[in-house]
Amino acid sequence: MSAITEEFRKMFVHEKLLISMTELSQAVxxxxxxxxxxxxxxxxxxxxxxxxxxxxxSMTTLVQVAxxxxxxxxxxxxxxxxxxxxxxxDMSRALKHFIADRLLDFEKAADGATLxxxxxxxxxxxxxxxxxxxxxxxVQLLLRDRQSK
Numbered sequence: 448m449s450a451i452t453e454e455f456r457k458m459f460v461h462e463k464l465l466i467s468m469t470e471l472s473q474a475v476x477x478x479x480x481x482x483x484x485x486x487x488x489x490x491x492x493x494x495x496x497x498x499x500x501x502x503x504x505s506m507t508t509l510v511q512v513a514x515x516x517x518x519x520x521x522x523x524x525x526x527x528x529x530x531x532x533x534x535x536x537d538m539s540r541a542l543k544h545f546i547a548d549r550l551l552d553f554e555k556a557a558d559g560a561t562l563x564x565x566x567x568x569x570x571x572x573x574x575x576x577x578x579x580x581x582x583x584x585x586v587q588l589l590l591r592d593r594q595s596k
Contacts, residue, residue: 452552465494465503475513482512490515490529510539567593 457463472479485491486502491511493502504512514535518528551564556579563578572593579587 449552452550455550464506466506466509468493468502468504471504471509471512474509475516477512477516485512485515485525485529490525507539507543510542511536564594 466474468479468482471477472482482491486493491504491508493504493508495502511532514532515525515528518531519525521528523531549565551566554562554564556562558581560579560581563580565576565578568574568576568590574590575593577589577591579589581587
């Protein structure tokens with residue numbers, strides 16, 4: 448695994464990638480005042496190095512906020528939306544485990560696409576799965592003979 452891939456994994460999996468309240472608000476479509484209210488109620492938490500400094504939010508919190516918003520948009524009350532999101536929190540944990548376990552490396556294909564190596568098949572270690580992401584963001588999953596490094 449390349450050093451840059453390892454840094455990316457650490458950043459994502461170990462919650463070192465933090466976003467601002469504004470970025471969280473824009474990404475999920477929830478107002479900053481809603482985010483502050485949910486934090487006061489204890490529904491979400493932020494990272495704050497010092498008192499009266501800007502709040503920063505992890506990718507896990509981004510997923511939580513997106514889930515709460517989804518259930519609110521479905522017509523649930525805030526307490527019920529939070530409870531339903533908590534029931535689904537295993538999805539963000541599963542994504543973190545997937546990235547930690549299966550994101551092995553990045554490489555450039557001859558056509559300029561990005562190849563993301565997801566590792567060997569459990570039932571055929573001589574084959575590996577690669578996600579090919581083209582410039583438009585289209586993703587193809589490919590099965591190829593395992594590359595030895």
